[in-house]
Amino acid sequence: MTAAAAFFYLFAGVAIASGFMVIASRNPVTSVLFLILAFVNAAGLFVLMGAEFLAMILIVVYVGAVAVLFLFVVMMLDVDFAELRNGFQRYLPVGGLIGVVFLIEILLVVGSWTIDPGLVQAPLGNVAAGENMTNTAALGRVLYTEYVYFFQLAGLILLVAMIGAIVLTLRDRPGVKRQNIAVQNARTQATAVETIKVPSRQGVEV
């Protein structure tokens, strides 16, 4: 129990600290790296709660794909963040006011929040009670049986998205030199090398 508590405070503390560094750091690349650290710590918190599937998804999707995409965008686009921060002082009062209003709303909502104890007992309706099953297995069990139709349809939608992106953007550029391994391998001495007798003091025509 104490080990779990210690890990909780470790993950939570690092998550908050790196979350703060995301907005505080001057270099955008550092910001993205802190964002990744925050995600990893959030994943650690999920593991502590017993939601190991969610933890892995967070790592795979957010760290593996989204954050790396951010990193690419930040590195490839020359965004001047100092210029973006120019109006910070000017917009602080309005932005701060909106932030405070949202904070009060969240406190009001969460303050009066009661969770139905029945919900805590049965998070997944389809898993038989008492069955010792990880939540990856439990999710897989409903995803590939009860919801297999939707799963397949979602796959088709992604296929359409992929084909659509290719149809609308792939262009054949004329005059691009491509490597053709078959042609390279098919070269023989006869096609590649020419033997010329060089007459003395005359050179050769190239």
Place this chain on the structure above:
Amino acid sequence: MPTVHSVLPTLAPLIPEIILSVGVMVLILYGAFRGERSTEGVNVGALILLVLAFFVVIGQAPGTKVTTLSGAFIQDGFAKVMKALVLLGSAAAILLSRDYFQRARIDRFEYPILIVLCTIGMMVMVSANDLIALYLGLELQSLAAYVIASFHRDDLKSTEAGLKYFVLGALSSGMLLYGASLIYGFTGTVSFPGIVSVLNENAGFGIVLGIVFVAAAMAFKMSAVPFHMWTPDVYEGSPTPVTAFFASAPKMAAVAMTVRVFIGALPDVTAIWQQIIVFIAIASMALGSFAAIGQRNIKRLMAYSSIGNIGYALIGLAAGSEEGIRGVVIYMIIYLAMTLGAFAIILSMRRRDEMFESIEDLSGLSRTHPWMAFCLAMMMFSLAGIPPLAGFFAKFYVFAAAIKAGLVVLAVIGVVTSVVGAYYYLRVVRIMYFDEPKAPYEAMPAGSLIVLTLSSIVVILFWLLPSPLVGAAGAAAKSLF
């Protein structure tokens, strides 16, 4: 330990969808390996898939109602007829496209593949028995449609059409999701039979709000007023075969989806949605008739015509009775034939790589191409609702159902607007028969000729033998009640 067999859901009703999905993946691989040389093969392959799926759908046992895949998929008489129409529309879209795309030099193998994927989405919509399946089908259909709207990507108008369609379509999908989440929140279930069992006449405000949002999204997908604004621009900007596709198959699916939701999931709260549908129907008919008068571009004319026609079809839904739904199905069958026929002719207005889209370009067509002019005149007379052509019967059935359901005012407004609409349909006929002829167009490509012949047969000869189509529509409507 359960056996594999006991876990596997019943897949027999899904055979058409499975044929299309597996087939389209094979075609993608074929296209990806062979590159641009595969276009002809992929087109033929897609056409074969659609025709095969059509015959499987036609061959499914009539009158049975099967739900499968945890109740998300329903196969009944209504789904059967609407899927057959969707498949015909998609097959026609491929037939009509060949010549046009070759000449525009955008003849790429992705077009038939996207059409088939779009068709799978439409079939899922038609067979949806659950809000999630409905949304996924709709999204599959829409995403493919956005891409093919801007298929001519070097053309400014085509890209504009695609972008406009995408932005507005995403908005309408959002509205559908919002409405669906409200309905789910207030009923506790997403399945249509579940919603039916929970709802009763005095539904709460949340349900009403949910129905309004869902109705708005459906009106957008059907291009019914007041969510029609995208239609003329997208129809005008898209390549003409794509316009022909948008005006045919997706309309069938959108109307089928609307009928499925309102009759299948919300039959006990008719009083709530009936007024919405009545308003949409009146507004669509009026706008379709009046706004079309000033149009010079025939593709825009067809866009307004399709808005108006959706209004007429919705009269049947507003009636909310079995007869009304039969009217809707008959209307959609005949509308499909009329629209495809008209577009087959529009696609033939070409002289040496130049396409003509203005109504004036049809002048004197009766002297240069008498048969083409005759067929287009028949389509226009039919769209105007002049007996004994099919369009008259389409309107007759929905108006009769409306009167029987006590919606006399709605039927009268329908008759008045169809008289107004007759003006611009007949103007096309006048221009073709009485104006000075222009230089003749090139011969009609084979694909268009096939589509035109088939749809002309339905439109002109419907009155001789209406019973097969009316019977099929009757069986379709019966399965919903």
